[in-house]
Amino acid sequence: MSTLRVGMVGFAHGHAYSYLNALKAIPQVAVTGLFDEERSRVERIVRQDGITYYDDYRELLGTDIDAVVICAENSRHAALTIEAARSGKHVLCEKPLGVSRAEMEQMVRVCREHGVQLMTAFPCRYLSPVVEAKKAIEAGAIGDILAIKGMNRGTMPGGWFIDPALSGGGAIMDHTVHVMDLMNWFVDSDVTEVYGEAGTLFHDIQVEDAGLVHVKFANGVIGIIDTSWSRTKSAPMGWDVVMEITGSSGVLSVDGFGQVNHIYGDDKMKAQWSYWGDSSDDLMIQDFVRALLAQEDVPINGEDGLKATVVALAAYEAARQKKPVVFSG
Known part of the structure; x- marks a missing residue:
C-alpha cells in the first residue's frame, strides 16, 4: 500500500480538527471523505479543502477508504467502530474507547474477527x-x-x-x-x-x-x-x-x-x-499511518483503550x- 485513504467520522470532539490537519500533512495519506451529524461543524472544511461530505456515514464506509478516524460523541464510538470493522476499515477511535465494558469488548472482538486494526487515540x-x-x-x-x-x-x-x-x-x-x-x-x-x-x-x-x-x-x-x-x-x-x-x-x-x-x-x-x-496529536497520527502502511500492529490498540476506560x-x-x-x- 503506497497511499492510505482515510475517512473522518464525527467532529464532536475537538481533536478531530487537529487529527485532520495531521493527516493532510502526510504525503502518503489522502483524506477522501468526512461525515458529521451536524454539517455546520465541518462546513468550513468542506468548502476550503474540497473534501467530500457524506450525509450518511455508511456511504462513506462503503467507499474505497482503508481507515476511518472516529471523533463522535462517546456513546457513538462502539456502533461506528463496529460498522467500520464490518466494512473492512481500520479504525482510530477517540478516547474513551466506549462507555461500557461490554461494548468495548465487542469493539475489540469485531475488529479482530474482520481482520482490521483498532487503535485508541491516546496522544499523551x-x-x-x-x-x-x-x-x-x-x-x-x-x-x-x-x-x-x-x-x-x-x-x-x-x-x-x-x-x-x-x-x-x-x-x-x-x-x-x-x-x-x-x-x-x-x-x-x-x-x-x-x-x-x-x-x-x-x-x-x-x-x-x-x-x-x-x-x-x-x-x-x-x-x-x-x-x-x-x-x-x-x-x-x-x-x-x-x-x-x-x-x-x-x-x-x-x-x-x-x-x-x-x-x-x-x-x-x-x-x-x-x-x-x-504536537502529540501529529506524532500519534503519524504513528497510526506508519503502522498501517507497513502492515504492522498499531502502537496503542483497543485493549489499551479498554484497560484504561x-x-x-x-x-x-x-x-x-x-x-x-x-x-x-
Missing part, C-alpha cells in the same frame, strides 16, 4: 516529557516504581460532554483515561482494585465535575488520579497532564505540557502559555457503593 503517550519519562523508567533511573500521583485537570467543556446520554459520564469518564493509560504503560501490570470519589463541586451541571480515582496494581504499585474539571478560566491553559512517580531509589516528576514559554500581557490580563513542544467505570461503581471495586481474573 507522544508528549516529549512523557516519552523521556518512559525511557528513564526503563533505564532504572528511579528503581522500581512504588507509587504514582497523576493529575489531568481541565476546564468544564460543556456541550455534549455534560449530557450523560452522549458522554457516558462527566469528569471521571473524560479525564481518567489519559493518565490511566500512562500508568498502565509505565507500570506494565494489571489493575486489581479501584476506588473512586465523585462530586459536582464547581458547576451547576448534571454530571460530576470532580473526581479522585485510586488504583492498585497486581505488582503492588499504588496510583491516584485527580480527574476534575477544576481548572479556572484564568489558568494559562485549559488542561494539564502531570505525574509524580515515586520509585525505590528516586522520584520522577513529569509535566506533559511543560515545554512552554510564559507570556504576561495586559491585553489578556492573565498569563498565557506559548507551547513550543512537538474500565478503571473509570469501576471508579463510578466504587463511588456509588462507597467501597473499592476488586477486579477478578
